[in-house]
Amino acid sequence: MRKIELMHYLFGTKTGFCKDCEHFYRKQYSGTYRKCEVYGDSCGEGTDWKATYLACGLYPDMPYNGRKVVELVKRGKIKELESPLEGQIKMKVKNE
Numbered sequence: 001m002r003k004i005e006l007m008h009y010l011f012g013t014k015t016g017f018c019k020d021c022e023h024f025y026r027k028q029y030s031g032t033y034r035k036c037e038v039y040g041d042s043c044g045e046g047t048d049w050k051a052t053y054l055a056c057g058l059y060p061d062m063p064y065n066g067r068k069v070v071e072l073v074k075r076g077k078i079k080e081l082e083s084p085l086e087g088q089i090k091m092k093v094k095n096e
Contacts (some may be wrong), residue, residue, distance in 0.1 A: 008057075040070030
């Protein structure tokens with residue numbers, strides 16, 4: 001799943017572009033890098049952001065105080081955000 005698809009999955013979509021969002025910013029190093037403060041910043045190209053991405057549900061200035069999405073992805077926590085179905089049981093598979 002691409003990073004913007006993940007943002008749409010988590011927060012939905014809105015009409016607009018990331019470049020006009022309060023969470024979008026630019027960093028200066030040897031060049032200009034675009035980032036999303038909600039997705040996170042790894043100081044690498046993995047968290048570079050396109051200004052022309054279709055905005056997520058946090059556009060244009062909806063507050064977000066949760067963990068950075070990139071941190072959740074690294075730790076495999078995205079699935080934990082989904083609520084289990086009523087009556088659903090958890091099963092563990094033994095490593096062979």
